[in-house]
Amino acid sequence: MTETEAAIILLSAKVALAATLFALPLAFAVAWLLARRCFVGKGLLQAIVTLPLVLPPVATGYGLLLLFGTQGPLGRLMEAVFGLTFAFRWTGAALAAGVMAFPLLVRPIRLSLEAVDRGLEEAAATLGARRIIVFLTVTLPLALPGLLAGAVLGFAKALGEFGATITFVSNIPGQTQTLSLAIYSLLQSPTGDAAALRLIVVSILLALGAVLLSEWAGRLIRRGGDGRA
Amino acid sequence: MTETEAAIILLSAKVALAATLFALPLAFAVAWLLARRCFVGKGLLQAIVTLPLVLPPVATGYGLLLLFGTQGPLGRLMEAVFGLTFAFRWTGAALAAGVMAFPLLVRPIRLSLEAVDRGLEEAAATLGARRIIVFLTVTLPLALPGLLAGAVLGFAKALGEFGATITFVSNIPGQTQTLSLAIYSLLQSPTGDAAALRLIVVSILLALGAVLLSEWAGRLIRRGGDGRA
Amino acid sequence: MGGLEVDIAGKAGSFAVSARFTAAPGVTALFGRSGAGKSTILKMIAGTARPDEGRIVSDGRVLFDAAAGIDLPVRARGIGFVFQEDRLFPHLSVRRNLTYARWAGRRAVGRPLPEVVALLGLEDHLDRLPGTLSGGERQRVAIGRALLADPRILLMDEPLSSLDRQRRAEILPYLEAVANETCIPVLYVSHETEEVARLADKVVAVEAGRVRAVGSPAEILGGEEGGETAVLLEGRVTGVDPHYETATVDIGGATVELSAPGLPMGARVRLRVRASDVAIATRPHEGLSIRNQLSCTIERVTVKGSAAEILLALGEKRLVSRITAKSAEALGLAVGQRVVALVKAVSVERARLMRPDEAVE
Amino acid sequence: MGGLEVDIAGKAGSFAVSARFTAAPGVTALFGRSGAGKSTILKMIAGTARPDEGRIVSDGRVLFDAAAGIDLPVRARGIGFVFQEDRLFPHLSVRRNLTYARWAGRRAVGRPLPEVVALLGLEDHLDRLPGTLSGGERQRVAIGRALLADPRILLMDEPLSSLDRQRRAEILPYLEAVANETCIPVLYVSHETEEVARLADKVVAVEAGRVRAVGSPAEILGGEEGGETAVLLEGRVTGVDPHYETATVDIGGATVELSAPGLPMGARVRLRVRASDVAIATRPHEGLSIRNQLSCTIERVTVKGSAAEILLALGEKRLVSRITAKSAEALGLAVGQRVVALVKAVSVERARLMRPDEAVE
């Protein structure tokens, strides 16, 4: 593996990990709202959350550019408040990946939350546990399989994200060029097939690793959560 | 709305629907295997299923082109056996969309299947129901929320699929140009923004419709499946 | 005549179970403390758990045979199972739950649905989903579902535990009738000695995963720690007083009168007489409301703390009387002495009407 | 002294519930048929269901007041709840389930864990997950979890329904002691008249969603259809025979001897005498093992089918005797007649030791 390739792989992992980790809590919150609360715009919220899946990634990329670019309203805000710049940075790649992965995170978590037995939460409350404690000791552990499924889907998507990323942060080697972008670039040139294939294999290995890890974690959770032979 | 736009919308809906409907049973079967069976290559199978998410869509598109193109081995097979051609047809667009949506279908279904109380299936068996009947009367209805969640994610993804589709079946108006591809085409021209926006709005509306429909179906299922106030 | 033969050994997790007993048509009770392995044995018979060794044969059909590699699938075992936890289908209405074996299991239509629904008092709930049923209602649906499955073996795991006395009193005779009419073995797990005495032909005592003893209810329940001492007497109805609704039962060597509306002449019954309901007199008395005054011989006197248990010989039969040790001493009771056992007619429980072909033990 | 005042009306789905009663410290039984609304009432008190109207006050604290808009959250109500279905946390070990209120609920450490674990016989299962516990084991964990929650009100929905007699006999006195020591109201749902008579100070009879009657166990259980007729007599121990382990209890106007090891002199007790355990003689008899021969006056004779229930006045107290109608006729029993009630000492159950401060009803 060349040094450039190693850098690309590292960057990809970093971007995908950051995207998943940051999107996860937010996705959980949204999933919780959708699973547990009744409000008027519920269907609408679910639809909005699903949008990045429906729109062509290029459109989402443009949207991100308009909102989070250095000139965009949110971009300026983030810059001013957190000193965080997205445009043409790996952070932007993570943002794009996170946005695109978001719907994939929300759905399984919502599904799991809907399946949690409310009776157990009630039981916890009768034992004196405050809401947040009930959440941490009962709801969250019981929703773990969904969280895990969402995280795997989201991570995989973040790893593979291409359209929105290239539109939002461009393809800057060493800064925003993730595996996907690199593979794409290579495939665009008549002579890039072999190099592209190498990176594709790397991608596959990364995904395999993530999936196997999640399967293993899933078994742990199930052993813990079920106990039925 | 122009006539062309109407045709594009119809085609998109047809492609997304076909992709979802055909992928659903297969996804269910795979999800069932993953949820219920123990075999050596399980993690590997899950990884393979997840692959279309990880690879840049263009790579998946090229893969499809190699396999299912008129010259590809599977393409020839399908042509010979079913008289079904994928290359540069709407069927190919549906295939690409189905492949890309596949991981999104499998995960929530698997999650739901894992959550189905095996005790209920045992109870059904003690009442004389054969496996397939147990499946149809107990497992499937109880896994419906996951099926629904998978179907919505999958349909949305199929609607929005771009990279693999344009690579596999090209962007031929009236034949393979779905909403996503049309939006892409319009965005290529500096003057296309307005028209692109119209189609984006149409996409959003379609997604909204699908999501609202699924929310409504979900409520029906939950009313049926839970009964707890 | 087909029965159930069980001879299995296996594990549930780290808990080892081994059981060997037969269950003839009629009710066989599995009796034992919580965690003894009763449910596990039922599951192995049903096929939802797998023994490691042994055989299970029902009515000549081999359901399981480890040596021969036979393991009939659950659906083909022809069972009806009332699980300890109810396991109702949450997505199906009560009606569809009840009739599941018919529309999904293709079991024959046996007992009529309205009859079972009426017995269980579920008329008002047929179109509801199980989710909001009360605990007892759920349990009743579970019983109905198993009864309507037209089973060849009925496995019932504490089916009446959350039902009120009145409902139990309605369901018990029905179960009794089911066992008698259909001539199928019923394996019945219960902690209620009364229920067991009332229903069971045979009791399998389970302890720490093994069968401690198999015997008649009298044998097993009599010695049950924490239970009440009682004897079961079997006999034939020789006299019926339709006006006072009493019956006279010949228990061989003596007759006992009891309050029992509707007992047919000539019927064979099992009577349950609790030791604490038997008083002792040194001679017959007039002017007592106690009409059963049976001449017996004292066979044994056992003093247990403040109480004395007197074993009485009444011809072939045995009666037990439980009185205070103080009384026993005051009356100067001794082995070999002739005394009169006083048994109130209302205290005699008709434990069970027996089938004509059933052997008197 | 704090108690629980309940005056609520509401709905569970389409089922309307209204209940008004108070529960003093000690055990109050909710008694009623399956589907009567007992669990629903408990849920409303716990706060997991919401009444439409009314008030719930515990020990002066308003838990719920529809008019004032007060609705304390479940966690703040200070309850311990044994649900009818066990609701154990499937992902937590038995130990963590038992101690949940401590590490998650921040409830005070009251009763020591080892004591409760030993009582419930859960020593061997502490590190297991609930998934594979037997039905009775699950129920025991649920009881332990509620007991260890240091509750100010204990709500128990059929807590002993799937436990064996011996285990029940161990747990009942403990529950009794908990109620007495901690001076908290315990609302107890049960179908076992015995259990209720043993434990309860007061019975709330629930029928079709409303409170049909509130009263002492004697009043309510006596008239219970399908149950056995029995009376509860309260009195003071006036004599103890340490050798024979009998006690003499003055029930006001008469003394009753019973077999009761360990009853202290002067203690106040509640005795339960079943109607079927009371025989009648027209005059006192010698040579009988029946030592309690109480002179009474017949107040009422009720013929119920083949049986006759004779209400007997014993000074202020009332006894009920159940004999066959045939006997009643043979003895020529009539209202106003002086007779002797025969009560075997071993048949008298000491239903409950009362607290010193408890009023004799």
Add this chain to the structure above:
Amino acid sequence: SERLTIFAAASMKDAMDRVVPAFTAESGVEAVVSLAASSVLARQIEAGAPADVYVSADVEWMDWLAERGLVREASVKTVAGNALVIVSSAAADGGVADILAHGRVAMGDPSHVPAGRYARAALSHLGLWETVRERAVFAENVRVALELARRGEAAAAIVYVSDAQAVGLSPRYTFPPESHPPILYPAAATAKAKPGAEAFLDFLAGDTGQAIFRDLGFARPATMGADGPENRTGGR
């Protein structure tokens, strides 16, 4: 009636939008245009796509197809040319070095976008590549690069003059033609093209077609070098 399928590079969108109706009006032959990246289209033609005409933004991919005998070599025509310019939202004035001195510079990805390759060549020629590379933003296509400059995300963008003209931006600087390889848009009939394909190519190279290209800001291919529109005989 026969219908032509034109596989055209995405950057040809506006041109095709105008050429095709004109061609249909003149010849009565209908045509549809499939727009995608030149590379994608080329590979699809290799895989047997039902394309009659391939219009590439890039000589390389046309050669790649020609090599494989997938286009009729004789039909290959260079139908348009273009010039490379710098657009900038900043008001800075001065030479090319000054314009590119600060901020991000958006351009096509030199690894595969033709405009990016030309830009890299031009900058290298001017000795600016090393200083600009650090601040360069490699967009997926010229349109995105242009958009980045227009929205102020990048200080400047190196784009085709035709693109700049389309959005009404006037170029700050035009790279001299000798600073980069000639920018050419070759078109050809595919090996299994329908008969009308040649007519379409002729139309592209003809007066009406060329007028449309001119109007959109494309350069006349004849001015770009020896190969006229009539007979560009490809590299090899």
